[in-house]
């Protein structure tokens with residue numbers, strides 16, 4: 001369904017993807033793992049066509065995103081639901097209006113029907129009672145779930161979740177996990193879940209992709225990825241959450257005190 | 267990170283005891299803290315000169331003693347000294363220090379740069395001019411690109427006007443027009459009064475009070491009304507466009523719009539431009555009216571030109587052309603204000619701080635451009651013989 005071929009992407013001097021190949025299968029839940037700042041959000045932006053790769057191709061359902069004409073791109077985006085890392089709710093609309101927004105923008109449904117759909121989506125994320133609140137009056141976890149309801153409003157074929165579990169208590173996290181899995185299976189979606197919660201995410205994943213340092217360090221079913229940890233110390237470190245290993249070495253290349261601004265001699 | 271909280275102000279001390287065998291002892295004492303930074307910065311002078319060179323090669327240096335307090339400033343200093351000794355070829359042994367102090371030093375040592383990192387050379391005048399030129403050029407380019415997008419997207423929508431988001435346009439008209447009536451009206455009225463005072467003070471000396479009407483009317487209709495309104499709108503509405511779009515960029519709302527499959531240009535920018543093109547001429551008419559009224563009040567109560575005389579004379583000194591020469595400029599001002607406001611907003615990246623900065627830039631640029639455009643119009647009208 002979604003295919004990355006030799007994708008290079010950099011921000012200024014910082015190389016974020018250095019020729020990565022990835023594959024996200026139709027109807028599967030793929031979990032993308034990786035340390036903070038490796039480019040997981042950037043990956044979702046590449047797929048959504050908000051940034052273009054320097055070289056290589058990003059294909060979504062046979063369409064090359066970076067080359068798509070404006071109309072085709074917007075049509076494609078309509079088929080994707082995105083849950084942003086910060087929620088990105090429209091702050092001047094209530095929760096209910098936020099969820100109704102995509103429906104109003106893209107369909108000619110009458111108000112009564114829109115209301116029913118909105119209530120149904122909010123029910124699914126456990127926020128029916130919060131529909132008249134403004135985003136500023138929600139907790140972080142609630143805002144994320146409200147954003148999820150909005151992302152699902154148009155019944156997209158592809159769901160991209162950027163850290164859906166951050167700030168969730170164990171109960172709502174369990175609810176979300178089940179929701180992601182159930183939605184995927186019931187509606188035949190293709191889901192990409194970006195997260196740090198290794199164990200929980202692995203439990204619902206069909207496939208797992210681990211990225212670090214601009215490349216893919218592990219890819220496959222959860223079992224396969226667990227099996228690859230022998231060859232890849234960085235992978236083992238990430239999956240076990242160990243404090244020491246190749247992952248922090250890369251970050252600490254520059255001397256600490258250079259960042260502290262203590263370079264000059266006394 | 268202070269080891270013991272009590273501050274007794276004992277300066278840090280360091281002493282090297284060179285035994286005759288291969289093991290030397292480095293004795294530390296006092297408070298190695300930020301509060302002692304003065305002593306700390308020169309503390310390596312109490313070490314033998316040339317220390318860290320080959321003198322210590324092959325020796326083992328045991329670091330010991332009682333440090334009363336150690337914080338990150340002291341630890342950095344100490345780590346640098348340890349680094350120096352190790353680079354000189356000595357083996358440094360920290361075993362005698364308490365575990366917590368040793369951890370801090372271990373964390374730092376080996377990660378410090380050499381004491382003298384060269385400063386990056388200062389930018390020369392030419393380089394500075396070049397950088398600013400390139401920056402301005404990029405800015406100008408971005409503005410042109412924005413105009414290009416407006417023409418392409420907006421042009422298409424003129425052919426299909428039902429695709430324009432009229433609901434947003436109406437909302438913007440209300441925000442930019444209706445709610446600005448108060449301030450635009452009040453300020454125009456006051457400026458009308460001021461003009462009448464200044465004109466009257468001079469004209470009354472010649473007994474030509476009646477000419478106040480000519481002066482106030484022509485200046486208000488041709489220049490003051492359009493310019494004042496445009497500047498108020500640039501400060502009030504243009505800046506709010508920047509702030510709104512900038513904030514939406516930071517909260518990813520713009521991305522969210524795109525991901526829902528709605529172009530932010532159609533949804534946010536075009537309605538603002540259309541709304542302002544409608545609103546600014548109307549506001550200007552309103553400003554003209556109140557400016558004339560302000561002039562009339564001063565003329566009547568201060569310079570004995572009654573309301574009846576004032577408004578009788580008005581049609582004789584100005585005609586529709588005068589009014590139109592003022593109004594024709596306003597849609598152009600509107601486009602400039604809205605474009606700059608939106609462009610600066612869409613360029614915001616990073617943090618809330620960037621929103622504030624962009625808002626300032628937006629007001630300054632919009633005001634500047636409005637005045638430049640107005641000057642351009644004056645020249646143009648003059649050449650055309652008006």
Ligand SMILES: Nc1ncnc2c1ncn2[C@@H]1O[C@H](COP(=O)(O)OP(=O)(O)OP(=O)(O)O)[C@@H](O)[C@H]1O
Nearest residue numbers: 011016034035036037038039040041042043085615
């Ligand atoms: N607009 C930008 N300009 C410059 N650099 C950026 C920008 N956005 C992101 N980056 C850099 O790109 C890198 C990848 O960012 P990204 O947001 O994709 O990380 P991430 O994997 O999602 O991290 P996290 O798990 O913390 O969300 C980061 O190092 C970041 O500094």
Ligand SMILES: [Mg+2]
Nearest residue numbers: 040041085162
């Ligand atoms: Mg991220």
